[in-house]
Amino acid sequence: MVYNVFTFLVGGKAGEGVKKAGSVAAHVFSSMGRHVFQMDDYMSLIRGGHNFSVVSSDTVPVTSQYSKAHVSVNFDKKSYEKHSNDLINNGLMIYNSDDIEQVQGIGIPFSSEAKKYPLKNLMFGVGAVAVLSAAIGFDKKRMNQIIRDEYPRGIEDNIAYADTIYDMIYPTCYNKFSLIKGDIKRPIASGNEAISFGAIAGGLDIYYAYPMTPASSILHFLASYAEDFNLAVVHPESEIAVINMALGSAFAGAKSMVGTSGGGFALMAEGISLAGITETPILIVLSMRPGPATGVATYTEQGDLGFALSVGHGEFLRIVASPGTIEEAFYLTSEMLDLVWKFQTPGILLTEKHLSESSMTVDLDIQKAKWAQPKTHDGGNYFRYLDTDDGISPLLFPPNKEVIKYNSCEHDELGITTEEPEIIEKMHNKRKKKVDALINHLKILNTVNIYGSGKPIIFTYGSTTMSVLEALKYGKINATVIQPIYLNPLPVWILSEYKEERSIVVEMSSMGQFSHLLQEKVGINFYSEFRKYDGRPFDPIELSNKLMEVI
Amino acid sequence: MESLKTNASITWCPGCGNFAILTAVRKAILQLEEKGLKRENICISAGIGCHAKIFDYLNLSGLYSLHGRDIATVQGMKLANPDLKVITFSGDGNALGEGLAHTMFAAKRNQDMTLILHNNGVYALTTGQFTPLSERGWKGPSTPEGSIEKPFKALSLMIQAGATFVARTFAGELNHLTEILVQAIEHKGFSFVEVLQPAVPYHAWKEYRDKIEFLDKEPETFEEALITSNEKHTHTLGIFYKAQKPLFHKELYGEHNPVMKRMNREERLKTMMELLKSM
Numbered sequence: 001m002v003y004n005v006f007t008f009l010v011g012g013k014a015g016e017g018v019k020k021a022g023s024v025a026a027h028v029f030s031s032m033g034r035h036v037f038q039m040d041d042y043m044s045l046i047r048g049g050h051n052f053s054v055v056s057s058d059t060v061p062v063t064s065q066y067s068k069a070h071v072s073v074n075f076d077k078k079s080y081e082k083h084s085n086d087l088i089n090n091g092l093m094i095y096n097s098d099d100i101e102q103v104q105g106i107g108i109p110f111s112s113e114a115k116k117y118p119l120k121n122l123m124f125g126v127g128a129v130a131v132l133s134a135a136i137g138f139d140k141k142r143m144n145q146i147i148r149d150e151y152p153r154g155i156e157d158n159i160a161y162a163d164t165i166y167d168m169i170y171p172t173c174y175n176k177f178s179l180i181k182g183d184i185k186r187p188i189a190s191g192n193e194a195i196s197f198g199a200i201a202g203g204l205d206i207y208y209a210y211p212m213t214p215a216s217s218i219l220h221f222l223a224s225y226a227e228d229f230n231l232a233v234v235h236p237e238s239e240i241a242v243i244n245m246a247l248g249s250a251f252a253g254a255k256s257m258v259g260t261s262g263g264g265f266a267l268m269a270e271g272i273s274l275a276g277i278t279e280t281p282i283l284i285v286l287s288m289r290p291g292p293a294t295g296v297a298t299y300t301e302q303g304d305l306g307f308a309l310s311v312g313h314g315e316f317l318r319i320v321a322s323p324g325t326i327e328e329a330f331y332l333t334s335e336m337l338d339l340v341w342k343f344q345t346p347g348i349l350l351t352e353k354h355l356s357e358s359s360m361t362v363d364l365d366i367q368k369a370k371w372a373q374p375k376t377h378d379g380g381n382y383f384r385y386l387d388t389d390d391g392i393s394p395l396l397f398p399p400n401k402e403v404i405k406y407n408s409c410e411h412d413e414l415g416i417t418t419e420e421p422e423i424i425e426k427m428h429n430k431r432k433k434k435v436d437a438l439i440n441h442l443k444i445l446n447t448v449n450i451y452g453s454g455k456p457i458i459f460t461y462g463s464t465t466m467s468v469l470e471a472l473k474y475g476k477i478n479a480t481v482i483q484p485i486y487l488n489p490l491p492v493w494i495l496s497e498y499k500e501e502r503s504i505v506v507e508m509s510s511m512g513q514f515s516h517l518l519q520e521k522v523g524i525n526f527y528s529e530f531r532k533y534d535g536r537p538f539d540p541i542e543l544s545n546k547l548m549e550v551i
Numbered sequence: 552m553e554s555l556k557t558n559a560s561i562t563w564c565p566g567c568g569n570f571a572i573l574t575a576v577r578k579a580i581l582q583l584e585e586k587g588l589k590r591e592n593i594c595i596s597a598g599i600g601c602h603a604k605i606f607d608y609l610n611l612s613g614l615y616s617l618h619g620r621d622i623a624t625v626q627g628m629k630l631a632n633p634d635l636k637v638i639t640f641s642g643d644g645n646a647l648g649e650g651l652a653h654t655m656f657a658a659k660r661n662q663d664m665t666l667i668l669h670n671n672g673v674y675a676l677t678t679g680q681f682t683p684l685s686e687r688g689w690k691g692p693s694t695p696e697g698s699i700e701k702p703f704k705a706l707s708l709m710i711q712a713g714a715t716f717v718a719r720t721f722a723g724e725l726n727h728l729t730e731i732l733v734q735a736i737e738h739k740g741f742s743f744v745e746v747l748q749p750a751v752p753y754h755a756w757k758e759y760r761d762k763i764e765f766l767d768k769e770p771e772t773f774e775e776a777l778i779t780s781n782e783k784h785t786h787t788l789g790i791f792y793k794a795q796k797p798l799f800h801k802e803l804y805g806e807h808n809p810v811m812k813r814m815n816r817e818e819r820l821k822t823m824m825e826l827l828k829s830m
Contacts, residue, residue: 193830203813232804364827405612
């Protein structure tokens with residue numbers, strides 16, 4: 001049988017190479033020219049527990065993992081029990097026969113075979129690759145090459161182990177799933193890699209971050225490529241230090257970015273307000289996980305939208321935008337870096353664990369990235385807070401003979417502290433003018449994505465867009481998806497055209513923050529709302545069925 | 552000196568120790584300029600409190616920061632452009648209360664910066680509460696029965712944390728103050744200068760003058776410095792510790808300078824293209 005969407009699931013304990021096996025599978029599919037979407041589900045622990053990786057692949061773009069797998073490889077009993085129903089009809093279920101007595105599927109003695117080698121259960125992932133290779137009809141030569149390329153540690157042992165497992169699968173399941181080749185091999189990038197690349201392409205000079213899932217991999221990725229791109233990457237003592245150091249760097253002319261999740265973002269709130277009054281350009285990546293407080297560290301949600309829109313005390317312009325796909329994360333990060341420098345105000349790139357840590361094949365035209373270009377002072381006496389028509393005062397960086405004073409206290413045009421009522425009002429007005437200037441600028445940019453043309457209208461944003469698009473594709477549902485990329489300023493000039501339409505909203509929030517935003521700012525009333533808040537992203541089949549019920 | 556002034560009107564109390572610090576900073580900068588330091592390379596910050604008003608009175612570039620965050624602010628300036636000479640002005644509540652973690656870590660990193668601690672032993676601007684350096688028993692509006700906590704020993708704390716220039720001076724000893732500031736700013740690495748400074752509504756100059764003494768001999772080793780700073784932790788003036796240690800920004804990126812040696816767009820995209828091919 002020939003398959004289009006094909007899903008591979010691998011599950012086991014942390015430390016058994018589950019994520020790596022998922023990534024290798026993704027690269028197997030991408031090397032066939034297929035599109036791939038990989039989602040890793042892992043717990044907040046280092047060893048043990050239950051982790052799994054789901055890789056869905058298709059000859060056309062696929063923007064979500066599918067829960068029901070064609071091939072499911074489970075390294076332990078827990079994994080089997082958890083995923084025994086996550087299989088398509090006639091799918092291939094593989095369990096570890098050393099850990100569980102005979103159940104439905106094919107038992108493979110992953111543990112006892114691995115015990116023969118020094119790496120022991122670290123080899124399980126290689127076993128999963130062997131199962132997949134046999135099931136999709138790869139010969140051993142091809143499998144061995146993949147293992148050589150992807151598992152540089154203990155190559156010969158790995159190949160011997162894979163060989164044994166391949167032979168066990170071969171008699172009954174060789175080439176059980178024949179996959180169609182796609183057109184071209186595309187790179188696979190995670191959301192956080194796309195964000196990192198977007199920042200670099202946009203002119204990033206310094207990145208500061210304190211580790212916090214699911215934003216940490218931006219820190220790790222940029223730190224590992226710091227030398228290749230001449231970046232400074234710094235991990236200071238706290239998120240408070242992170243944001244304040246970044247502002248100091250921006251003052252000195254460095255394009256600075258910081259990244260965190262909800263808790264760290266809360267600590268940055270005071271610094272974001274400082275960026276507001278000092279008019280310091282700063283891009284903050286906020287990758288959401290379920291809250292409040294520590295919440296659920298390694299899962300996904302869209303519960304911080306309201307917080308992002310209003311973060312920091314006092315009145316100032318906060319630019320908030322959220323990418324709908326991993327590709328968009330690349331372009332949008334560069335665009336946001338440009339905007340925060342153009343408008344000298346904090347910008348928040350709002351995303352979620354589901355985008356940050358999922359990976360997919362991407363078609364990137366990196367030349368389309370923006371390059372941050374601020375308005376700069378062109379000589380003469382310098383006034384840091386010169387009151388201009390659009391409220392934007394030209395920038396100048398030290399060292400310079402002119403004195404450049406940024407000030408957290410309300411200040412005059414020179415940047416000297418003031419308590420004078422006229423100046424307080426004037427400076428409020430100056431900063432307020434930037435809101436209108438930004439709106440005018442946004443009107444020439446793409447601020448809302450509109451997919452399809454049918455009825456009804458489905459509003460969504462962020463990574464939930466990918467879930468909705470895949471659900472519509474799966475269910476062959478003809479609807480229009482409207483995804484505002486910018487959430488502040490909200491592109492009301494576009495969204496209001498759809499005010500009277502029959503609309504549905506889909507978001508990952510229990511209290512419906514996105515829905516309320518659209519009701520309040522645009523006046524849209526939804527006849528049906530889908531909210532998911534169990535930490536897991538939507539499954540396209542489930543979402544498709546639910547949408548079908550109300551359409 | 553005039554050129555280091557701004558038009559801002561000075562709002563410190565008459566007789567405040569801050570006036571002496573302002574004068575000494577101006578003198579120190581002029582002396583440093585004679586030695587070759589370029590004024591435009593100096594960037595300053597300040598926290599929030601009486602000390603911070605100095606930001607408005609000095610005609611130098613910088614960022615007037617938040618309470619306790621100035622220590623992070625100047626580190627960011629330095630990391631963006633290591634050619635800059637960065638100085639921050641902090642109060643005792645600012646640097647050792649709200650900003651303690653930043654101060655400790657700046658010392659730990661031996662970040663190339665100067666922290667001038669205006670120690671008046673009181674939250675003056677917020678009407679006299681006890682600070683991390685107030686003597687035990689301080690009766691302020693938040694501790695009407697007297698504060699319970701013992702003060703930090705700021706200098707030994709800094710030496711322990713990794714500071715490489717640690718000194719105490721006094722607003723009433725202008726020459727000493729100026730000379731220490733010159734040395735601290737010249738020092739490569741984290742320099743910490745505690746300046747005893749009466750806030751006149753709370754402490755009289757006499758209280759200080761009666762107790763001030765000078766170090767007989769500068770400690771020569773780390774261990775000696777720790778012992779001396781631990782014992783003579785209130786009114787003894789002098790340089791307690793001086794050492795040369797690797798600088799954070801050099802350890803981080805060598806001779807790189809993020810704003811002066813930025814990689815251009817074309818090179819970035821070319822490198823990215825290559826990386827993407829392998830992904």
